Structures are given as structure tokens and as C-alpha cells.
Amino acid sequence: xxxxxxIEVSGLYKRFGTFTANDNLNFSVYRGEIFxxxxxxxxxxxxxxxxxxxxxxxxxGKATVAGFDVYRQxxxxxxNIGYMSQRFSLYEDLSIIENIVFYxxxxxxxxxxxxxRAKEMLTNLxxxxxxxxxxxxxxxxxKQKISFSLAMLHNPSIIFLDEPTGGVDPxxxxxxxxxIYNAAEKGFTVFVTTHYMDEAEYCDRVSIMVDxxxxxxxxxxxxxxxxxxxxxxxxFLKLARxxxxxxxxxx
Amino acid sequence: xxxxFGIEVRGLSKxxxxxxxxxxxxxxxxxxxxxxLIGPDGAGKSTLFRIxxxxxxxxxxxxxxxxxxxxxxxKEIRKRVGYMPGRFSLYQDLTVEENLSFYASVFKTTVKExxxxxxxxxxxxxxxxxxxxxxxxxxxKQKLALSCALVHKPEVLFLDEPTTGVDAxxxxxxxxxxxxxxxxxxxxxxxxxxxxEAMLCDRTGFIQNGAVLKTGIPESIIDDFQGEMFSVTTxxxxxxxxxxxxxxxxxxxFRFGSELHIYGNPSMxxxxxxxxxxxxxxxxxxxxxxxxxEDCFIQLMNSNNES
Amino acid sequence: MRSFWxxxxxxxxxxxxxxxxxxxxxxxxxxxxxxxxxxxxNELKDMRIAFLDHSNDEVTHEIREKIIASGFFINDxxxxxTNQIEPAFKKGNIRQVVVFEDHFQQKLxxxxxxxxxxxxxxxxxxxxxxxVNYTSAIIMQYVNEINAGKALPMxxxxxxxxxxNESLKGVYLFVPGTIVLILMLISAIMTSISITREKEMGTMxxxxxxxxxxxxxxxGKVMPYMLLALVNAIPIALLGYFIFGLPIQGSIVLLALExxxxxxxxxxxxxxxxxxxxxxxxxxxASMIGLLLPTLILSGxxxxxxxxxxWLQIFSYILPPRWFLTIIKNIMLKGAGLEFVWRETLxxxxxxxVLFTVSIKKFKIRLQ
Numbered sequence: 001x002x003x004x005x006x007i008e009v010s011g012l013y014k015r016f017g018t019f020t021a022n023d024n025l026n027f028s029v030y031r032g033e034i035f036x037x038x039x040x041x042x043x044x045x046x047x048x049x050x051x052x053x054x055x056x057x058x059x060x061g062k063a064t065v066a067g068f069d070v071y072r073q074x075x076x077x078x079x080n081i082g083y084m085s086q087r088f089s090l091y092e093d094l095s096i097i098e099n100i101v102f103y104x105x106x107x108x109x110x111x112x113x114x115x116x117r118a119k120e121m122l123t124n125l126x127x128x129x130x131x132x133x134x135x136x137x138x139x140x141x142x143k144q145k146i147s148f149s150l151a152m153l154h155n156p157s158i159i160f161l162d163e164p165t166g167g168v169d170p171x172x173x174x175x176x177x178x179x180i181y182n183a184a185e186k187g188f189t190v191f192v193t194t195h196y197m198d199e200a201e202y203c204d205r206v207s208i209m210v211d212x213x214x215x216x217x218x219x220x221x222x223x224x225x226x227x228x229x230x231x232x233x234x235x236f237l238k239l240a241r242x243x244x245x246x247x248x249x250x251x
Numbered sequence: 252x253x254x255x256f257g258i259e260v261r262g263l264s265k266x267x268x269x270x271x272x273x274x275x276x277x278x279x280x281x282x283x284x285x286x287x288l289i290g291p292d293g294a295g296k297s298t299l300f301r302i303x304x305x306x307x308x309x310x311x312x313x314x315x316x317x318x319x320x321x322x323x324x325x326k327e328i329r330k331r332v333g334y335m336p337g338r339f340s341l342y343q344d345l346t347v348e349e350n351l352s353f354y355a356s357v358f359k360t361t362v363k364e365x366x367x368x369x370x371x372x373x374x375x376x377x378x379x380x381x382x383x384x385x386x387x388x389x390x391x392k393q394k395l396a397l398s399c400a401l402v403h404k405p406e407v408l409f410l411d412e413p414t415t416g417v418d419a420x421x422x423x424x425x426x427x428x429x430x431x432x433x434x435x436x437x438x439x440x441x442x443x444x445x446x447x448e449a450m451l452c453d454r455t456g457f458i459q460n461g462a463v464l465k466t467g468i469p470e471s472i473i474d475d476f477q478g479e480m481f482s483v484t485t486x487x488x489x490x491x492x493x494x495x496x497x498x499x500x501x502x503x504x505f506r507f508g509s510e511l512h513i514y515g516n517p518s519m520x521x522x523x524x525x526x527x528x529x530x531x532x533x534x535x536x537x538x539x540x541x542x543x544x545e546d547c548f549i550q551l552m553n554s555n556n557e558s
Numbered sequence: 559m560r561s562f563w564x565x566x567x568x569x570x571x572x573x574x575x576x577x578x579x580x581x582x583x584x585x586x587x588x589x590x591x592x593x594x595x596x597x598x599x600n601e602l603k604d605m606r607i608a609f610l611d612h613s614n615d616e617v618t619h620e621i622r623e624k625i626i627a628s629g630f631f632i633n634d635x636x637x638x639x640t641n642q643i644e645p646a647f648k649k650g651n652i653r654q655v656v657v658f659e660d661h662f663q664q665k666l667x668x669x670x671x672x673x674x675x676x677x678x679x680x681x682x683x684x685x686x687x688x689x690v691n692y693t694s695a696i697i698m699q700y701v702n703e704i705n706a707g708k709a710l711p712m713x714x715x716x717x718x719x720x721x722x723n724e725s726l727k728g729v730y731l732f733v734p735g736t737i738v739l740i741l742m743l744i745s746a747i748m749t750s751i752s753i754t755r756e757k758e759m760g761t762m763x764x765x766x767x768x769x770x771x772x773x774x775x776x777x778g779k780v781m782p783y784m785l786l787a788l789v790n791a792i793p794i795a796l797l798g799y800f801i802f803g804l805p806i807q808g809s810i811v812l813l814a815l816e817x818x819x820x821x822x823x824x825x826x827x828x829x830x831x832x833x834x835x836x837x838x839x840x841x842x843x844a845s846m847i848g849l850l851l852p853t854l855i856l857s858g859x860x861x862x863x864x865x866x867x868x869w870l871q872i873f874s875y876i877l878p879p880r881w882f883l884t885i886i887k888n889i890m891l892k893g894a895g896l897e898f899v900w901r902e903t904l905x906x907x908x909x910x911x912v913l914f915t916v917s918i919k920k921f922k923i924r925l926q
Binding site: 301304305306307308325326329330332334335336337338339340341342343344345349352353354356357358359399400 | 560561563564565568571572575576759760761763764765766767768769770923924925
């Protein structure tokens with residue numbers, strides 16, 4: 001593939017004392033791709049995410065995000081990524097527009113620019129008329145869409161989504177995935193973790209982490225063929241189950 | 252009150268200020284079976300659980316647990332049920348073993364006395380019995396919380412979102428354990444936001460905005476799906492979704508990985524075939540497919556919103 | 559009973575595994591007593607005073623009137639003999655006794671000098687020295703008045719004596735005050751926080767859905783803090799004794815029992831707060847503002863109650879720390895026995911019973 005690489009990881013290790021959380025990770029993520037990052041609880045996903053977001057430094061190995069080195073340029077990385085977690089990180093007691101102005105300010109956007117982008121974003125979401133509503137009065141699904149759009153406000157090249165769809169109804173969840181597809185279509189790279197195995201099917205490529213290592217990485221279709229499984233859930237269970245049990249007994 | 256039911260709920264309503272958390276909810280769970288309550292956050296699942304576990308008083312309606320009235324016999328109910336609230340009710344600063352023996356003594360029993368009940372589950376976390384609960388992984392916390400809820404040999408088990416945020420492997424194991432418990436005669440009411448878990452229950456109920464949309468055996472709920480489900484593959488998903496949505500309206504066309512899922516009445520097939528003819532550049536392949544439980548929920552949600 | 563002990567054990571685990579709790583429990587008392595090494599002073603008025611007038615003549619009457627007319631003092635009693643001085647102080651409401659020697663007017667006229675003794679309750683050191691200064695000044699002024707235009711000036715010799723705290727150490731008042739504060743802090747604030755923590759963590763839900771009775775949950779939560787609070791009073795008293803040289807005049811057993819009573823009361827308050835507060839944060843602030851501030855300001859700890867507006871004084875009657883502070887000061891500094899503090903003790907006991915009943919009643923058997 002000669003597509004543009006936005007995340008490049010090679011021989012990455014992260015150790016905490018004697019415990020190896022990330023064990024020789026190697027993978028690339030390409031522009032405009034929806035990359036599913038799966039793994040059991042405690043498999044090392046969060047650790048790897050933190051490194052890629054510039055929040056923690058690896059013990060060994062190389063990693064660049066948006067062309068910036070995770071060791072030396074973590075501030076640059078933070079400027080060029082968007083992040084949204086399950087908890088949305090919106091201020092519940094501020095209005096929609098106040099949240100946007102605050103967030104834009106953090107990323108050093110000028111007031112004029114924030115105004116323009118806020119209008120564009122809220123018009124797209126159909127929320128312009130209620131921009132002065134306080135976040136806490138909104139339904140969960142709206143909050144989710146707002147925080148996703150906010151994560152893209154400063155035009156990052158990569159958006160990290162950490163279990164973004166927890167607890168929403170299926171319609172909202174599907175609409176949310178529509179937003180992800182549209183973002184990818186526009187050239188945003190989406191890096192997503194989830195426990196919903198059906199969402200793994202929606203990704204362009206999926207990596208599965210077990211015990212600190214990436215044990216599989218391919219398109220959902222290829223993975224299902226390789227493991228002769230009917231669904232991504234089966235693939236995941238086949239890969240993760242035995243190793244997970246082993247690991248818990250070693251600890 | 253029917254003797255065959257472990258849980259029986261008749262017309263329960265509950266409001267908090269202006270918010271109607273439950274609207275005339277009725278359901279019944281047979282003794283020794285698993286009933287799955289499926290719905291998003293804020294649908295009213297926890298409110299129902301708290302009424303059944305005697306923590307809330309209903310505004311109207313009645314509920315019986317093990318044949319006991321939820322308001323009048325609350326003391327007796329508290330002795331006979333096991334309850335695992337939303338965020339596992341564990342003491343983070345106590346060890347695995349301390350948590351378990353504390354809950355045992357609260358119910359005036361000992362871990363030894365009912366060890367056979369929790370053995371299969373507890374054995375998996377026993378190697379870590381001296382670890383603090385706060386340092387356990389999600390899957391292990393879940394197992395410990397289940398052990399704590401089981402240690403006094405309850406007749407009815409209430410599990411409020413036990414699998415939220417837990418990985419697919421632990422979830423699978425958890426459901427295997429629930430099957431075992433069911434076989435030993437315990438009635439289980441479990442709530443979850445994961446639609447696919449509905450298929451693992453004996454009966455399931457969809458809940459949305461405080462109302463139960465439908466209850467039934469999972470397979471027969473799928474059989475009741477109104478209309479047809481089509482799966483469409485295309486070389487240009489983005490464009491196809493856009494074009495089809497313009498024709499069919501929102502909430503009808505969804506991307507499902509590399510495929511599109513579209514539902515409608517049988518005449519939809521004719522429309523799709525015509526659409527394929529008129530858009531040869533999209534390379535469409537149309538197939539009739541069996542809907543999933545999530546598709547059923549979406550259909551029920553939509554028809555409920557319209558009515 | 560077994561589940562009760564399991565509960566207590568669990569509670570101790572919580573306390574000993576949380577470094578912050580331990581710091582609050584054992585670090586703050588020490589810091590506080592060291593910080594409160596000085597006293598905030600205030601204007602005085604309406605201090606209760608008694609006279610022992612061995613002479614009972616025109617001049618002594620005039621001086622007495624001047625003192626009362628100054629507005630700083632209220633005449634509380636006329637004593638008959640020297641033996642009555644000590645009991646008058648022990649009763650607690652008299653701050654100063656002015657003693658005129660016999661044949662006062664005669665001596666003044668014949669010899670040109672007479673003596674007045676000013677005996678002051680110095681358990682509150684700053685107030686005491688101010689009181690002495692005021693009284694002396696009033697007497698000096700009187701002397702200046704009668705000397706005006708006379709060739710031979712007359713002098714009145716004033717002799718000041720301090721009762722209980724002869725060296726006028728402010729810290730003497732602060733040790734009892736800090737004990738009150740610490741007991742309040744540990745008992746009320748820690749219990750209310752630890753109960754609300756269970757609410758916040760969701761563990762209260764499982765406890766409620768169990769055969770435990772509200773009283774069992776409450777006692778289980780309260781017991782460890784009761785012990786810890788008592789244990790905590792000891793280093794404070796030791797610190798007072800060894801670092802500030804504060805003697806404990808009265809019975810240690812009585813002091814311990816009275817402390818136990820106050821701790822129980824504070825625990826009941828803590829439970830009451832926790833039944834109202836939805837989370838730890840609210841519990842913390844509610845107890846800070848609702849309990850700590852009144853203890854500091856309205857118990858007579860820092861500011862003399864006598865100087866406060868009437869309505870605040872009346873308000874202070876409903877504050878348990880006020881009564882306990884009186885008790886503890888009397889026992890520690892004056893060596894008073896139960897016969898002098900029974901009234902305050904009864905009031906505290908009454909409050910405890912009411913608070914405990916209310917908090918057990920208010921403790922919800924359900925979530926709302």
C-alpha cells in the first residue's frame with residue numbers, strides 16, 4: 001500500500017517494573033482509515049493509546065504520530081490529534097457554544113475562527129438554534145455527537161476514540177458510526193477502541209491485542225477467513241480466550 | 252401473584268420530579284430462568300432494579316420477588332435476593348478475600364458455608380485473593396462482585412449491567428456462569444446495553460424511555476420483525492448511502508462494515524433492484540438477510556416514537 | 559453480632575489503608591495545637607464581676623459604682639468573705655473579684671493610701687490581663703479625681719492576682735479548645751464522609767439490600783471513629799502538658815467520660831449530616847461550615863461569648879461545643895468536679911439522645 005502513513009509504530013515496548021504492558025508492537029495506520037484497536041481488559045490497549053497521544057513515553061522502540069516523534073515532540077502530537085473518551089469530556093454546566101469556545105481556545109484558535117467553525121459544526125449537527133442550551137439538559141446521543149465534532153474542531157489529522165459508544169441506544173450508535181464514516185471520508189484518520197464486537201466489523205482494519213502483543217491485524221473480512229469464523233466476536237474469542245486465562249494464572 | 256414466577260411486575264410507574272423514569276412497566280420472569288432487560292443508558296433499567304430490590308418505592312403498580320411484595324415484605328426480600336448494582340459494589344481498598352467475607356458476614360453466613368455455590372466463579376479469582384479489589388481488571392472485578400452477590404445463596408439474582416465496559420472474553424465467561432447458576436435454580440434478572448447478549452437470555456425485554464417495548468423469547472422477537480432486511484454490498488459505500496438515504500429517508504439505511512443494511516417492506520426489493528439498474532457504477536449486490544436483535548430494537552424504537 | 563464486628567473490622571481497614579484519612583486523624587490535631595499558640599483579642603464588655611468589700615464605706619461604694627458605670631462590667635454578686643471567692647469562680651460566670659481592705663476610707667484619709675486586690679480568672683489569658691488593666695485604670699482615674707486641688711496626693715494601691723493560670727498563658731485556653739475541635743472534626747466529619755463515601759461508591763446499595771438493620775450499619779460505622787477520637791485526645795493532652803506545661807487539675811476519668819459523651823454526640827451529628835448530604839464533597843463542606851466554624855467562633859474558643867450580641871449568645875446555647883468547652887475548661891484548668899459541671903453534662907446528654915434518635919430515624923432504609 002502506498003498510502004500516506006499517519007501512525008507508525010515499530011518495536012515498541014512499555015514496561016512497568018517487571019511487567020511488560022506493550023511487547024514489541026509493530027503497525028502502521030494510514031490516512032483516512034478507520035482503525036479498530038481491540039483487546040481484552042488489561043491487554044495493554046490503554047497503555048499504547050497513552051503513548052500514541054503523547055501522554056506517556058515508551059520504554060523502547062519507535063513511534064511517530066502525524067509525523068511527530070513520541071519521545072521528543074509530544075506537544076506537537078497533542079496539537080495534531082483529537083481525543084474523545086467514553087466520558088465525553090464536555091462541561092455539563094456550560095452551554096454548547098461555551099464548550100466550543102473553551103475548547104477552541106485551548107487549541108489556540110482565534111475568536112473569529114472559533115465562531116466560523118462553531119457555526120459550521122453546529123449547522124451540520126442541526127444544533128445551531130439550541131447552541132445556548134446547557135449540556136446537562138441534552139440527551140446522551142447529542143452529547144456524544146457534540147464531543148466527537150469537538151474532537152475534530154482543530155482539524156487534527158487523527159482522532160482517537162476510546163470506547164465512544166458505551167451505553168447509547170442502537171439508533172444513536174449507528175448514527176454515530178455514520179459520523180465516523182463521514183469523517184474518514186473527509187480524510188480524518190480514526191483510531192477507535194470498543195468492546196462492541198459488531199463495531200469491529202465496521203472498521204477498515206482491526207488489530208487485536210492479547211497480553212501486550214498484537215496477535216492479529218487485518219481487515220475484518222480477512223480475519224474472519226483466516227480464523228474461519230462467522231463474526232469478529234468469534235475471532236476475538238479464539239484469539240483472546242486461552243491466552244487471557246494463561247496470563248491470569250501466571251500473574 | 253403466580254407461584255411460577257421468580258419476579259412479577261405489574262404496571263409499575265415511577266417519576267423523579269418531572270422525569271418519568273418508568274411508565275406502566277409489566278413483566279414476569281419464570282423461576283430458574285434468565286431474563287435480559289436490554290436498553291440504553293437512562294432507559295429506566297436501574298430504576299426498575301432498585302424498585303425490585305426494595306431500594307425505591309414505586310409511585311404506582313405492584314411488584315413481587317419470590318412471591319413477596321416489594322413494599323410490604325421488603326425485609327424478607329432483602330434476605331433472599333442477591334444484588335449487583337451498576338458499578339460493581341466492591342470496597343476498592345479491601346482485598347478480594349476481605350470483600351467476600353465481609354459480604355458473607357453481612358448476610359449472616361460464611362464463605363465456607365456456601366462455598367459450593369461460588370466455587371466455579373471464585374476459583375478463577377482465588378489466586379489473587381490478597382489483591383485489593385481496586386487493582387483488579389474489569390473481568391475479575393465482575394467475577395468478585397458476582398461471588399459477593401451469591402455468597403448468601405439468594406433465590407433471585409439482580410445484575411444491573413454486569414458486563415458494561417468488560418471485554419468480550421470476560422463477557423462470554425460471565426454468561427457461561429449465569430447459565431450454570433440458572434441450572435441450579437436461581438432466577439436471574441440481568442440488564443445490559445449490549446444487544447447481542449439478548450440472544451443468551453431465555454426471555455428478553457426491550458426498554459426505552461421508561462417503557463418496555465416488547466418482551467419475549469429472543470428468536471421469536473426476531474421472527475416478529477416487520478418487513479424485510481436487505482444487505483447490500485457496493486464498491487462506493489459513501490455515495491450509495493447518500494443516494495439511498497435521499498430516496499428512503501433517515502434511519503433506514505445503515506452501514507454495516509463493508510455492507511449496507513436496509514430494511515423495509517417486501518416492495519423494497521423491487522425498489523433496490525431498480526436502483527441497482529439505474530446506478531451500474533456502484534456495483535451493487537443485493538441479498539435478503541435475517542435481521543439481528545438490534546434491528547428489531549431499532550424497528551420497535553421507531554414505531555414507538557411514531558405512535 | 560458477628561456481622562457487626564465484621565463491619566467494624568472493615569471500617570478499620572478503610573481507615574488504616576487511606577493515608578489521607580490517617581493524616582487528617584493524626585496530623586491535623588498536632589498541627590492545630592501548635593498553630594493556635596496565640597490568641598485573638600477583642601474588646602470586652604459586660605464581664606461579670608463580684609465585690610468583696612471588707613470596708614463598706616462611702617469611698618468603696620463610689621469606686622464600685624465607677625467600675626460598674628464603665629460599661630465593661632456587670633455586678634454579679636457581693637461576697638461576704640474570702641472563702642466565697644473560689645466557689646464563685648468555679649461556678650464559672652464570674653471573671654473578676656475586686657477586694658477592698660477594711661477601713662478603706664479611713665486609711666485613705668489618714669494615711670493617704672489604701673489597697674485594692676483585683677483577682678481575675680485567667681484561664682482565658684488575654685481577657686484576664688485586659689480586665690485587670692481596665693479595673694486598675696478606673697481606680698486610678700478615681701484617685702486622680704479626688705486628688706484634684708489637694709496638696710497631699712492620696713494613692714490607692716492595686717494588687718492584681720490571677721486565678722488558675724497565674725502566668726497568663728493563652729495556650730491554656732487553646733488546648734481545651736483544640737480538643738473540642740479535634741473531637742468534633744474526627745467524630746462528625748469523618749463519619750459523615752465515610753457514610754457518604756459508601757453512598758457514592760454504590761456499596762450502600764448492597765448494604766441496604768441485606769438483612770442489616772439501620773442501627774447496625776450506623777453503629778458499625780461509628781464505633782471505630784469513637785475509639786479513634788478518644789485515642790486522639792490523648793496526644794493532644796500530652797502535647798499540652800509537655801510542650802505548653804498545661805496541668806490537668808481535675809479528674810482524668812471524669813475528663814475521659816465527658817469526652818466520650820461529646821464524641822457520641824458529634825458522631826450522631828455526623829450521621830445526621832450524612833443522611834442529608836448526597837456525596838462526600840457536600841458532607842465535607844456541610845460539616846466544615848455547619849460544625850467547624852461554629853465550634854471555632856461561637857463556642858467561646860476564640861472569641862469571648864460575653865462580648866457577642868444577645869442573639870448570637872442565645873444561638874450559642876444550641877451548640878454542643880459551647881457546653882463541652884465549659885466542661886473541659888472547668889475540669890482541666892479549675893479542677894472542677896462533676897458537681898460544678900452537671901448542668902452542662904445534662905444538656906449534652908440530652909442533645910445526644912435527641913440527635914441519635916433523629917439520625918437513626920432519618921437514616922433511610924431505601925435510597926430516597
